[in-house]
Amino acid sequence: MLQMQLNIPLQASVAMARSLTIGEKILFHLSRYLKAEEKYEVPFDVTQDGIAQSCGISRAHAAIELKKLREGDLLLEKLSHVKRAKSRRKVYFLTQTGKAKASKIVEFVNSESVDPGIDPSRISQDSGTPKRVRRHRMAVPQPKFFIGREKELSDLRAITDDASIDIVLVSGIGGIGKTSLLSKFTRESKFSVLWFSFSEWETEYSLLKTLANFLEETGDNRLSNYIKSERTDLGEISYLIGESLADNRKMLIFDDVDRAPRLHDFIHMIIDNLGPTKLIMSSENRIPLVEKIANSGKHIAELKLSGLERENALELLSRRKIKGDSAKTLCELTGCHPLLLELVPGQDELTAKVELSNYVKNNFLKDLSSMDIALIEKCAVFRKPFNPNFLSRDERHILQLPIFNSISGKVIMHDLARNIVIDQIPEDELREYHSRAADYYLSEGEVSERLHHLIMSGRSLESEMLIHRHFDELLSMDAADGFSDELSKLPPSLSKYAPSVRLLKASLLSNIGNEAEAISSLKSMIESEEGDNQAEAVIQLSWRKLDASLKTDVVERLRTILADEKNSEIIRAKAAQSLSHISFSDGDFDECDASARQGVMLAGRAFALDIVSDLNRMIAQVLVFREAYPSAISFITQVAPCFSDQHRPLYCRLLGKSALESGKIDLAIDNLSLGAQLAEQMGQYKELSDILVDLGNAKAAKGDLDGAAEACYQCIEVSSSLNETINIAAAYSLLSEVERERGNEEESVEARETAESLTPSIEFEPSEMTEVKPSDPGK
Numbered sequence: 221m222l223q224m225q226l227n228i229p230l231q232a233s234v235a236m237a238r239s240l241t242i243g244e245k246i247l248f249h250l251s252r253y254l255k256a257e258e259k260y261e262v263p264f265d266v267t268q269d270g271i272a273q274s275c276g277i278s279r280a281h282a283a284i285e286l287k288k289l290r291e292g293d294l295l296l297e298k299l300s301h302v303k304r305a306k307s308r309r310k311v312y313f314l315t316q317t318g319k320a321k322a323s324k325i326v327e328f329v330n331s332e333s334v335d336p337g338i339d340p341s342r343i344s345q346d347s348g349t350p351k352r353v354r355r356h357r358m359a360v361p362q363p364k365f366f367i368g369r370e371k372e373l374s375d376l377r378a379i380t381d382d383a384s385i386d387i388v389l390v391s392g393i394g395g396i397g398k399t400s401l402l403s404k405f406t407r408e409s410k411f412s413v414l415w416f417s418f419s420e421w422e423t424e425y426s427l428l429k430t431l432a433n434f435l436e437e438t439g440d441n442r443l444s445n446y447i448k449s450e451r452t453d454l455g456e457i458s459y460l461i462g463e464s465l466a467d468n469r470k471m472l473i474f475d476d477v478d479r480a481p482r483l484h485d486f487i488h489m490i491i492d493n494l495g496p497t498k499l500i501m502s503s504e505n506r507i508p509l510v511e512k513i514a515n516s517g518k519h520i521a522e523l524k525l526s527g528l529e530r531e532n533a534l535e536l537l538s539r540r541k542i543k544g545d546s547a548k549t550l551c552e553l554t555g556c557h558p559l560l561l562e563l564v565p566g567q568d569e570l571t572a573k574v575e576l577s578n579y580v581k582n583n584f585l586k587d588l589s590s591m592d593i594a595l596i597e598k599c600a601v602f603r604k605p606f607n608p609n610f611l612s613r614d615e616r617h618i619l620q621l622p623i624f625n626s627i628s629g630k631v632i633m634h635d636l637a638r639n640i641v642i643d644q645i646p647e648d649e650l651r652e653y654h655s656r657a658a659d660y661y662l663s664e665g666e667v668s669e670r671l672h673h674l675i676m677s678g679r680s681l682e683s684e685m686l687i688h689r690h691f692d693e694l695l696s697m698d699a700a701d702g703f704s705d706e707l708s709k710l711p712p713s714l715s716k717y718a719p720s721v722r723l724l725k726a727s728l729l730s731n732i733g734n735e736a737e738a739i740s741s742l743k744s745m746i747e748s749e750e751g752d753n754q755a756e757a758v759i760q761l762s763w764r765k766l767d768a769s770l771k772t773d774v775v776e777r778l779r780t781i782l783a784d785e786k787n788s789e790i791i792r793a794k795a796a797q798s799l800s801h802i803s804f805s806d807g808d809f810d811e812c813d814a815s816a817r818q819g820v821m822l823a824g825r826a827f828a829l830d831i832v833s834d835l836n837r838m839i840a841q842v843l844v845f846r847e848a849y850p851s852a853i854s855f856i857t858q859v860a861p862c863f864s865d866q867h868r869p870l871y872c873r874l875l876g877k878s879a880l881e882s883g884k885i886d887l888a889i890d891n892l893s894l895g896a897q898l899a900e901q902m903g904q905y906k907e908l909s910d911i912l913v914d915l916g917n918a919k920a921a922k923g924d925l926d927g928a929a930e931a932c933y934q935c936i937e938v939s940s941s942l943n944e945t946i947n948i949a950a951a952y953s954l955l956s957e958v959e960r961e962r963g964n965e966e967e968s969v970e971a972r973e974t975a976e977s978l979t980p981s982i983e984f985e986p987s988e989m990t991e992v993k994p995s996d997p998g999k
Contacts, residue, residue, distance in 0.1 A: 239334065239335070239337065240325065240329070240334070240336055240337055241964075241966060241967055241970075242275060242277060242281070242285045242967070243285055243288065243289055244325050245275045245336060245337050245338055246271055246275060246282075246285055246286065246289060246295075247289070247294065247314065247318060247321055247322040247325055248322060248325050248326060248329065248336045248338055249265075249271060249274050249275060249338050250266065250271070250295070250312060250313065250314050250318075250322065251314065251319070251322035251323070251325075251326055252265075253265060253266050253313070254313075254314065254319065256313075257313045260301060261300075261301045261302065261303045262300045262301070262302060262303070262311050263302070263303055264302055264303060266311045266312055266313065267302060267309050267310065267311055267312075268282050268283060268286060268310065268312070269282075271286070271312065274338055275337065275338060276337065278930055278933060280930065280933040280934045280937050281929075281930070281933040283933075283937050284933055284936050284937060286312060287940075289318070290312075293315055293317050293318075294314065294315060294317055294318035294321060295312050295313070295314065295315060295318055296312065296313050296314070296315050296318075297310055297311070297312055298310070298311060298313075299311075299383065299496060308383070308496065360403055360406055360407070360413075360415045360628070361399050361400075361403050361417070361475075362403065363399075363400040363403060363404075365539070366400055366403075366404050367528070367532050367535055367536050367558075368528050368529055368531075368532030368535075369397065369400075369401050369404070369528070369532075372401055372523065372525065373401070373404065373405060373408075375523055376388065376390075376401070376405050376500075376523060377405075379521045379523065380471070380498050380500070382521070384519055385498075385519050385520070385521045386491075386494060386498070386499070386518045386519045386520065387491065387494075387498075387499045387500075387501065387513060387518055387519070387520045387521070388498070388499070388500040388501070388520070388521050388522075388523060389500075389501050389502075389503065389506070389510055389520060389521070389522045389523070390402060390500060390501070390502045390503075390522075390523045390524075390525065391502070391503050391504065391506060391522060391523070391524045391525070392504065392524060392525035392526065394504055394559070395557060395558065395559025395560065395634070396525045396526070396527070396557060396558065396559070397525055397528070397558045397559075398475070398476075398502040398525055399417075399475055399476070399502065400558075401525065402415075402473055402475060402500060402502060405500075406473060409471060411470060411471035411498070412434075412438050412470050412471070413470075413471045413472075413473060414430070414431060414434040414470070414471070414472045414473065415473045415475065416430050416431075416472070416473070416474050416475065417475045417476055418474065418475065418476045418477050418478075418479045418480040418483065419476065419479050419480065419603075419604070420479060420480065420603070421603060421604060421668075422480050422483065423483070424483060424486045427483060427486065427487075428443075428447065428457070428486075429447060431443065431461070431472075431490070432444040432446075432447050435464045438470065440464045441901075442460055442463070442464060442900070442901065442902075442903045443457075443460050443461065443464055443903055445901050445902040445903050446460055446902055446903025446904065447903075448865070448866070448902070449865065449866035449902045449903065449904055450866050451866065451903075451904060453906055454489070455905075455906070455942045455943065456903065456904065456905045456906055456942065457489075458489055458492070458493055459493075459905055459938075459941040459942060460903045460905065461489075461490055461493045462493035462495060462941070465493060465494055465495050465496075465497040466495050466496070470497045470498075471497065471498045471499070471500070472490075472494075472497060472498070472499045472500070473499075473500045473501075473502075474487065474499065474500070474501045474502070475501075475502045476502060476503065477501045477502065477503050477507065477509065478503040478504050478507050481507070481509075484507070484508075484509040484512075487509065488509065488512060488513065488516075491513055491518065492516070506522070510522075527556030527557050527558070528556040528557075528558055528561075529556070530551055530556060532556075533551045533556035533558075533561055534547050534548075534551065536558065536561050536562070537550060537551070537561055540562075559634070592618055595611065595615050595618040596618060596621075596623075596633075596641055597641060597642075597644075597645050597649065597650075597653060598611075598653050598656065599611075599618070599619075599624075599631075599633055600633055600637075600638050600641040600642050600645070600653070601642070601650070601653045601654050601657050601673070601676070602632065602633070602657060603669075603672070604632070604669060605628070605630035605631060605632040606630055606631065606632070606657075606660065607629075607630055607664070608630070608631055610660050619631050623637040623638075650676075651676070651677045651678050652677070654673045654674075654676040654677035655673070655674075655677035655679065657669075657673040657677075658670050658673035658674045658677055658679065658682075661673060667686065667690045667693055667694060668694065670686065671683060671686050671687070671694070671706060672706055674686060675706050675707075675709050675710055676709070680710055680711055681715055681717070683710060683721075684710070684715055684717035684718055684720065684721050685717050687717065687720045687721050687724055688717040688720040691720055691723070691724060694724060707721060707724065707725050707728070708725075719745065719749055719753035719756075720753075722741070722745055723742075723745060723753070723756055723757060723760060725741065726738050726741035726742045726745065726757075726760065727742075727760050735764060735765060738764065739761065739764055739766070739770075742757050742760055742761040742764070743761065743770075745757035746758055746761065746777070751787075752787065752788060752791055755781045755787055755791045755795065756791070756794075758774060758777045758778060758781060758795075759778070759781075759791075759794045759795060759798055761774055762774050762775075762778060762798040762799075762802065763798065771802070775799065775802060778795045778798055778799045778802075779795075779799065781795040782795045782796050782799065782815065782818065782819075788826075789822045789823075789825050789826040790822075790823070790826040790828055792819075792822045793819050793822035793823035793826055793828055793831050794831070795819075796815045796816065796818050796819025796822060796823075796835065797815075797816075797819050797823075797831050797834060797835060799811065799812075799815035799819075800812050800815040800816040800819060800835060800838045801838070803815060804838060804841065804842070809842045809845060809846060812838060812842055813838075813839060813842045816835040816836075816838040816839045816842070817835075817839060819831065819835045820832055820835045820836060820839070823835065829862070829864070830864060832862050833862055833863050833864035833866075833867050834867070836859045836862050836863060836867075837863070837867050837870060837871075839855065839859075840852060840855060840856050840859075840871070840874045841874065843855060843878075844874050844877060844878060847881070849877075849878040849879075849881045849882045850878075850882055852874060852875070852878040853875060853878045853879060853882065853884075853887075856871060856874055856875045856878070857875070865902070866902070866904075868895075868898050869895045869896075869898045869899035869902065869904050869907045869908070869911065870895075870907060871895075872891045872892065872894050872895025872898065872911070873891075873892065873895045873907065873910060873911045873914060875887075875891045876888045876889075876890075876891035876892035876895060876911070876914055876915070876918065877892075877914050879891065880892075880914060880917060880918045880921065885918055885921050885922050886922075888914070888918040889915070889918045889919060889922060892911055892914050892915040892918055893915065895907075895911045896908055896911045896912060896915060896934075899911055905938055905941070905942060906942060906944065908938055909935060909938050909939045909942060909944050909947045910947065912931050912932075912934050912935035912938065912939075912947075912951070913935055913947050913950050913951060913954075915931045916928045916929075916931035916932045916935060916951065916954050916955075917954060919931060920954060920957070920958060925958050925961055925962055928954065928958050929955060929958050929959075931951075932951040932952070932954055932955040932958070933951075933955075935947060935948070935950075935951040936948055936951045936952065939951065945978050945979060946979065948978055949974075949975045949976075949978040949979040950975075952971045952972070952974045952975035952978070953971070953972065953975040955971040956968045956969070956971035956972040956975065959971060
């Protein structure tokens, strides 16, 4: 979090201002609630909303002031039960230093008959209609039955009710019952619960998408809208997750986190933004992620599962009609491990996983008909849950076996059994089963899984055709590690689709951090390929980080591709897009503009609307950077229908800034206000930060000082979470001028000092606020 230099003017002498500053008002207000700190339920008046209402300021303004007071060691923030509230909220009380300051402020107010500007009658707690608790159950497994674990359930409830515990780790060996326990707990929970089961195929995007869907079901669509905007700024994602998880009625359950170690950094980012939201994780062991979390200051409680209680284990065996001495023997040999108790036969003596494996290999398959064995083998190739309709009605009885788990209407074989079964399948039969799975995923429309099974079945040509047709989709699936492994299994080929495979391999290398190898592979393709394949390699190479010499060569090649009318229009449009971005970053606005305009025409004829939108954005930005504001207004207004949804906040900002600089203040305010609304709805917080700076200037030019100040406070709040120092400084600088115009010289000086401390290399010259007269108020 950005650290700001704060100077809180709270002098207790006669030198104090005739009216209190906002910080002094807050201390004065909280001085009335000194006895409430020790109570179980505290009044609404000490929440951020209550403080803002009493002091007559916005909630955003209160957030800024409360932060400054906390950093000045004058306030204490904590979570407490608030009267008439359904959940705990952040509340604020005075520290010892704060009490001393507040005492002097009260003394000054009384002795000088100063109006403190505090009105508790303005405070109104609108509890509203309690929201219906929603549970996101799309992926909650459904065990066939649940036996025992009363103590573990009681312990889990107690841990999650403990406000001092942030995270719960449920650990134990595979098959011990972690998932069943958490499934039972989820269905009885009073929280809105998100369940996510980790596996080797899950990605950051799939986790983020599931979280967004869950939040949208609970009434918060900001993260979902952000994902739809196709932006991937981790700062904005982190901020948005923190904002969305601020309600402590939510709970996240991450099952089998040890199965996806490459996602642990992303999980840690979510954990850093949990707020009051609880997180329960399950894992076979105490993974390094847990130690990393503990070292970061989070409080973790671990619930380690062992075997069932003996009476519960005997009850489970009795369901299989295994009783008496045989049941007691199995309990001893298996340690009452629930999965082993479900799988082992009554007459076998199994002492460990080795014995279980031998049983599955040599006895379990033997106990079934050859048709049933074939069905199990047929299902074993699926690495993701599949629809039972994959099997015919007469075949689905096999899914009742305990080696299958049901997840949200789909089924998947237990990993332990699946791996053992696959090892027993002859190679030619295994290829046939993968081939059937590939055909299944054709009907399901899952490109990545179809590609996996096509490769494993040896259908290489179809694999290459799939890559060629769905290149962009596969490249954007954020599963670079998995795809790289899959592609390495494809044999060398001379088909016309083979270059697409090579191109995808090279591009994925960059995505997993092998930038140098990716560049080398793309350069090799450029030398060995020709036509569209060579052009695609050049275009892919242009988006990499290149040294000056290679960059010069790539730019020349892009120009050649763009100029050659023999190339397809989509290829030329992509080349124009790359040229436009490179030229803009180099400050060559002439080539950026020319390439973009040519690319728009080419992309339009190829119906590549996403490229059209992106290039129109580049043209608009060039016009604004050149300060050709009237032309920018005309152009942006003309192409507005061509902007994709993700670019609409930017469209509003560019049009608003151009209108502001052209003196069309009303037009500026209208577009910037709309842009701020859209950016917040879509989760584009970096864009929102930029918009609020311009909106504050527009409202100041209009003479709306209150509106300008509010925009500044909102900008500071948003930008602080993103560490956007320049925008924070700009907002404080404008706030300084606004406060000076209001006659609040002390707050003006404080704001200016904060701005200067944030950007010491930038000079903020004192200046009078000048009125900008609209040239055409009606537009």
